[in-house]
Amino acid sequence: MTILTDIDREHLRRALALAEGGRGRVSPNPLVGAVVVRDGEVIGEGFHAALGELHGERAALEDCRARGEDPRGATLYVTLEPCAHQGRQPPCVEAILAAGIGRVVIASDDPSEKAAGRGPGILRDGGVAIETAAGAEAAAARLLNQPFRKHSRTGLPHVVLKLAMSLDGQTTTAAGDSPWISGERSRELVHRWRGEHDAIAAGVGTVLADDPLLTAREPDARQPRRVVFDSRARLPLDSRLVGSLEQSPLTVVAGPEAPPARVAALREAGVEVFLGDSFDPGEQIGTALAMLGRRGVTSLFLEGGKTLAGAFAAAGQIDESRTFIAPMLLGPPDPQDRSPFVNQRLTSGERTPAVARLEALATTTETVGADTLLTARFKEW
Ligand code: AOF
Numbered sequence: 168m169t170i171l172t173d174i175d176r177e178h179l180r181r182a183l184a185l186a187e188g189g190r191g192r193v194s195p196n197p198l199v200g201a202v203v204v205r206d207g208e209v210i211g212e213g214f215h216a217a218l219g220e221l222h223g224e225r226a227a228l229e230d231c232r233a234r235g236e237d238p239r240g241a242t243l244y245v246t247l248e249p250c251a252h253q254g255r256q257p258p259c260v261e262a263i264l265a266a267g268i269g270r271v272v273i274a275s276d277d278p279s280e281k282a283a284g285r286g287p288g289i290l291r292d293g294g295v296a297i298e299t300a301a302g303a304e305a306a307a308a309r310l311l312n313q314p315f316r317k318h319s320r321t322g323l324p325h326v327v328l329k330l331a332m333s334l335d336g337q338t339t340t341a342a343g344d345s346p347w348i349s350g351e352r353s354r355e356l357v358h359r360w361r362g363e364h365d366a367i368a369a370g371v372g373t374v375l376a377d378d379p380l381l382t383a384r385e386p387d388a389r390q391p392r393r394v395v396f397d398s399r400a401r402l403p404l405d406s407r408l409v410g411s412l413e414q415s416p417l418t419v420v421a422g423p424e425a426p427p428a429r430v431a432a433l434r435e436a437g438v439e440v441f442l443g444d445s446f447d448p449g450e451q452i453g454t455a456l457a458m459l460g461r462r463g464v465t466s467l468f469l470e471g472g473k474t475l476a477g478a479f480a481a482a483g484q485i486d487e488s489r490t491f492i493a494p495m496l497l498g499p500p501d502p503q504d505r506s507p508f509v510n511q512r513l514t515s516g517e518r519t520p521a522v523a524r525l526e527a528l529a530t531t532t533e534t535v536g537a538d539t540l541l542t543a544r545f546k547e548w
């Protein structure tokens with residue numbers, strides 16, 4: 168760890184901003200930005216723009232050439248340690264050594280097995296000065312790639328929960344009322360987030376009630392895989408989800424209680440059915456996440472369903488939440504719950520639930536239209 172100058176940190180922040188250019192297009196790979204600076208002057212900038220295309224470092228070196236600049240002796244600022252392996256792209260360390268770069272400033276480590284310090288080691292052996300960031304820029308670089316980092320370290324996708332609620336904490340509206348709680352700007356943002364995740368999940372209760380498509384509506388967004396948690400395989404064959412398989416794949420996570428005929432009918436229709444062998448919701452979620460991770464799903468966006476959200480929270484499987492709070496009071500959507508005297512759900516003799524409290528490590532709030540968006544992070548990878 169070295170103490171970087173304010174100028175170094177400024178260039179790293181520029182590299183972090185550049186990395187954003189690949190958001191929604193690089194998964195399962197990381198977002199990476201890079202800046203080449205010689206004698207205080209930026210002579211090249213680049214980022215990893217899409218899966219399979221140039222890595223950030225090579226993109227920045229290409230930019231130097233395109234500008235007619237020679238990177239020999241320059242400093243390369245990069246948001247992730249340079250790679251040393253041959254993958255879809257050749258190793259970045261070779262390009263850095265060939266370009267004669269004198270110093271590399273790295274904002275974050277690459278925890279994947281093939282990397283984990285190998286690239287910086289090779290560069291150091293090649294006579295390049297290596298410096299690693301600490302503090303705000305290092306934290307921002309890790310935050311940029313939470314899905315990549317978690318998936319590399321655990322094989323599981325990073326889980327983001329989305330919720331929209333009223334001021335009185337209601338998450339569904341009454342029959343006959345508008346189905347929307349959050350405003351239009353918030354809903355636009357949700358569509359963008361769908362395109363930024365590898366998969367979207369909903370509980371079957373929400374699917375039966377709303378018949379959603381769960382696709383990203385933004386033009387040229389990547390379509391995420393849709394996942395329905397449906398232990399009894401109740402998803403109707405005439406649902407819009409099953410009817411839109413040509414848009415993106417659909418996975419049903421079912422349990423041992425699913426009737427074999429229902430499972431067969433869904434598979435026949437082209438739905439992938441994942442049959443867990445446990446009745447325990449936490450175990451079902453754990454094995455489903457592992458299965459999705461093996462399919463290359465690095466990020467899962469949980470939408471729809473307080474029940475599903477509750478099951479994920481109880482299982483300790485939420486990494487981040489994004490909660491829209493809309494400026495309205497809704498009252499309970501179910502008329503039964505409006506009477507304080509006959510609340511079936513509070514009868515005595517029920518089991519005390521296990522404590523499932525998850526405390527946030529950090530939170531931010533912002534205004535989106537008339538709504539307030541509260542983002543909370545529970546784990547850091
Ligand atoms: C990227 N973009 O800018 C950097 C990456 O096999 P590949 O060629 O797709 O390389 C993927 C790995 O390369 C990735 O997991 C990460 O470890 C490393 N660095 N990857 O896609 C980049 N710098």
Ligand code: ZN
Nearest residue numbers: 222250258259
């Ligand atoms: Zn690379």
